[in-house]
Amino acid sequence: MAKVEVDTKGIKNRLKSYKSFKAISEYIWNGFDAGASQILVDFSFDEDVGNINSLSISDNGSGIDFSLLKDKFKPVLKSEKKDLLSSNSSSLLHGKNGLGRLTFYHFSANAxxxxxxxxxxxxxxxxxxxxxxxxxDYNESSPINSPSSTSKTVVTFHGFDAKFSKLYFESHVIKFLKKEFCWFLELNNSLGFSIIINGVPLDYDALVGERDFKEICISDYKFNINYIRWKSAPNNQPSRYVFTSSTGLTKHFQTTKFNRKGDSFHHSLTIQSDYFDNFIVGKQNGTQDHFNTSATDEEFKELIRELDSFVRGKRTPLLHQFAKELVEDYEKNGIFPTFNSSDKYQVLKAQDLKSTVQSLYEIEPAIFKELNKTQKKTFVGFLNLILDGGELENLFKILESVIDIDSAQREQFAKQLNVTKLGNIIESIDLIVDRKRSVEDLNKLVFDNSLYAKEVPHLQNKMEKCYWLLGEHLRLVTAAEPKFQEALDRYSYLLRGEKPEETSKELVEGEHKLKEMDLFLTTRTIYNDKIENIVVELKHPTNVKLGKKEIDQVFNYYHQIKSTDGFNTNQESWKFYLIGNRYDGSEFIEEQIDNLKHFGEKYLAYRGKYDVYVVLWEELFTDFEIKHNFLLDKLSIQRDNLIEDEELLLADDFANVERSSDQASEVTLDKMT
Structure with a gap:
């Protein structure tokens, strides 16, 4: 018998938000994450009352190696699949928290x-x-030789809750599984992936609004496009382009330009081509500007333009239909002003207003998203004023129903409207709002103890996406695992565009060469062609308090970099950050910062060849608020409403949710040619 690290009460507290249908999906995901292509869900029930008598979930995955059992079952708040997910930016693995296998308690007595x-x-x-x-607790038997010639795993459940019935399974579980796995089964259709329930394949065709296939030729490459529009959004899935090799393996993915734009246009596109057989994310071709985070391959750029154009063509007629439905809904719910139907002029005004609302929705549906009834009536009322008077002043009356604008801001905004496209304004607002959401994600991970957030899988993972908190235009060189030799190799590649040769590259020496920096960031400033580098050490908000021991760890990195020639030229500057939740009470760090106040730099704890800063999480969040306070206030962003429709329940959800503000993942030499 072996003991896991968190007690039963703590585990159930973490999993209390799960429903039985979601719990069952976790066991199916476990199978796919283990490399399975087929999942069998088999259950039997009492013919008289419909109670479930038996339930098993089988997969043809790789099984659980007995030598790895301790790693898989003991670290309850960690999953090796999450580690794989973090290291592979082209992976669409689901497994991430290591808790899914214990959710069975919601519907059965044991597994x-x-x-x-x-x-x-x-x-x-x-x-x-x-x-x-x-x-x-878990009990394991001793391994024995198996007559089987294939690997597999079968999970059987016993002692079912009375509410877990045939009716519940058919009305709730199967319905949820369709929305949960439709996109995944569609993506892997060519590989023969399937979920079979009591001998019947899971059929999600009722969720498909439209299918289309298209072939695009660019240079010497042929791209086969499989387009699907979903009638409703698949569970927790953005609208994506997924790029696959000629054999159907996922090589890269990214959200589409039309993801979550405030309409009901939910779509998935799979792009298959031998072009992606050796595709390298982040590769820079034909340029030495290795700080550009976008793909610069001309064929790839052209492909994205073609895809955007194709999807836009699919979206436009749908927006027209959605806009008509919006107008009908507004009419039904009394949003439009009252017009005199016996007055022809009033009838024309009413038609004109409805056409304006419809046209405006087709241009930017997000404007109409999440407005309450009062806001809708106010917005439409001010649109009516514009049509009556045609004055720009009335536009600001409309804007004031959404955001607060004083007279000076009106004048400035009016000037901006003359030179700025509405789309750019919307994109900027979206970015700011998503950055705010990301800060709230981090805030939850740091201060909500009930999430049991951990340093590496949660805080580390989230900061890898949010390093804009430390500065704009940064590029992530390494995160968590790579040691200093790998860091130097990647750094050399970014600066000079050359993959270091094993026989001629500089070797890192020194007592700290095997240490691992949490985050290593770099950027090149245009105005003076300087390289600015940042090293970050993150500390767990609850378990670790900041003192001499923690800042000494940063100085280990400091001295290792200082002693390595490859990290030091006339172009480079270095800053080191230690980030944690609170000090240890010794006042060691506080005194260091206080002694350097005369330099006028916040958080400065040491000044030498390089600078060392110590920042508390709360201070980092406050700096963001101060920097963006004006726009955040004027946008009237309500903290409690930021994530209310996202169903973020666990620390892994907050750490892994995709945002438009997420930054590029780290460079990896093994993906470079």
Whole structure:
């Protein structure tokens, strides 16, 4: 018997928001994450009352190697699949928190895993059992030789809750599974992926609003496009372009230009081509500007333009239909002003106003998103004023129903409207709002103890996406795992565009060469062609307090970089940041900062060849608020409403949610040619 690290009460507290249907989906995801292509869900029930008698979920994945069992079952708040996900930007793996296997307690008394895995030239099998009353315990049998010639895992559940019935399974579970897996099964259709429930393949065709296929030729490459529009959004999935190799393997993905624009246009596109067989994310071709975070391959740029044009063509007629439905809804709910139907002029005014609302929605549906009834009536009323008077002043009356603008701001905004496209304004607002959302995600991870957020899988992962908090135009060189030699190799590549040769590259020496920096960021400033580098050490908000020991760790990085020639030229400057939640009470760091106040730099704790700063999480968040306070206030962004429709429940959700403000992942040499 082996003991896991968090007790049953703590585990159930983490998983209390799960429903039975979501719990079952976790076991299916576990199968796919283990490399399975087929999942079998089999259940039986009492014919008289419909109670579930048995339930098993089987997969043809790689099984659970007995030597890895401790790693998989003991670190309850960690998952090796999350580690793989973090290191592979082209992966669409689901597994991330290591908790899904324990969600069975929502519908059954225990779960038994019977797993077969390959060891050498033979197969071995054993079982693991976990009871709902003791989720912090698991019992495993000893491995024995298996007669099977394939690997697999079967999870069986026993002792079902009375509410877990055939009716519930058919009305809730299957419905949820369709929305959960439709996009994934569609993406991997060519690879033969399937979910089979009591012998019947899971059929999600009812969720498909439209399918289309298109072929695009660019240079010597042929791209096969599979387009799907979903009638409603798949669970927790943005609208994406997914780029796959000629054999159907996912090589890269990114959200489309029309993702979450305030309409109901939910779509997925799979782009298959041998062009992606050796595709390298972040590769820079034909230029030495290696700080550009976008793909600069001309074929790829042209492909994105073609895809955007194709999707725009699909969206435009739908927007017209959605706009008509919006007008009908506004009419039904009394949003439009009252017009005299016996007055022909009034009738024309009413028609004109409805046409204006419809046209405006087709231009930017996000304007109409999440308005309450009073805001809708105010907005439409001011649109009516514009049509009556045609004065720009009335435009600001409309804007004032959404944001607060004083007279000086009106004048400035009027000038901006003459030179700025509405789309650019909307994109800027979206970016600011998403940055605010990301800060709130971090705030949750740092200060909400009930999330049990960890340093590496949660804070580290989130900061890898939010390093704009430390400065604009930065590029992530390394995160978490790479040691100083790998950091130097990547850094040299970014500066000179050359992959270091094993026989001629500089070797990192020194007692701290095997240390690992949490974040290593770099940027080149245009005005003086300087290289600015930032090293960040993150500390757990609850378990670690900041003092001499923690700042000494930063100085280890400091001295290692200082002693390595490859990190030091006349062009480079370095800053080191230690970030944590609170000091340890010794006042060691506080005194260091106080002694350097005369330099006029916040958080400065040491000044030498390089500078060292110590920042508390709360101070980092406050700096963001101060920097963006004017726009955030005028946009009237309500903190509680930022994530209310996103169903973020766990620390992994806050750490991994995709935002438009997310920055590029780290450079990896093994993906460079």
């Amino acid at each position: 038994i895993w019977t797993t077969t895995y390959k060891k050498g030239n033979t197969y071995q099998e054993y079982s693991i059992k976990v009871d709902s009353d003791t989720l912090d």
